[in-house]
Amino acid sequence: MATRIVTLILRLCLTGVFGIAGFLKLNDPENTLHAIYQFRLLPWDASALLATHLPWIELVAAVGLWIPRLRQGAATLCATLSLTFLAALISALARNLDITCGCFGASDTATQLVPRILMDFLLLGASLWLGRSPRARPREQLPIAPHSAN
């Protein structure tokens, strides 16, 4: 029971974070592109390509967490996104870049990168929890079907 509650809370959190992030990025595509480009990891055209797809990937992952047959895939997608964001943020921190992370669309103030990195670790942990194999989860006992005597 406790596991199910934890799972539900984590799913709600991940849906909230990725759903809101995707929606805000979609709402402000120009700044999303600039936010990606300022990391100086991708050329302009590749940044534009990523800015086109990233908000939708986040939204689809958030919705997928609520579709039983796609839940594991969605959690894997969330984990991959979190890992990618982590790598980008850590690299920005290492290069001492004064940037906005662009995680939730445009932001006027420079992002404190360390809290964002910590948040991404939490997201990664939650995604891995939700994406773990069903065999690792305790299964509910199904009622034993009575045999019909034919």
Place this chain on the structure above:
Amino acid sequence: MSGIPANFPHATPQDTPRLSRTNQVALLLLAAALLSATNQFLGIRWRRPPEIAVLPLSEAQKQNVPTVWVDVRDADRFEREHVPGAVSFDETRPDSSLRDLLRVWNTGKRIVVYGEGTGSQRAQRVAEQLKKDLNTRSVFLLEGGWAAWPHASSH
């Protein structure tokens, strides 16, 4: 479905073949790609930012070149410390900031914009805007931003 006896009354969706994790991810990415195609209908056009030249500190500090420094950091940071003679530019109040700038700027002076550090997106945006509004090519970014300024307190 083939492994489940037809007369088994407790067959659940969990007993039917599941998509593999890879296939689930592929399906979700495909959905995202299809949805991304709607961006065209939303009228999204990517505008490439004009290239703003970045000046190293030694070049920006040259005494023989009249320079107006534009500080785009938050007002409290500006109040605490700034490049001597710099004008604070609040991006959220562009009109009044531009008026302040025009009091000290003329076409014979170059403008050097700085933010907190390297790659400040705010400095980039303001520099682009000034280049357009003032119709001058003489707008630059300070390499390393305020952090590169001598004796700048660490933040």
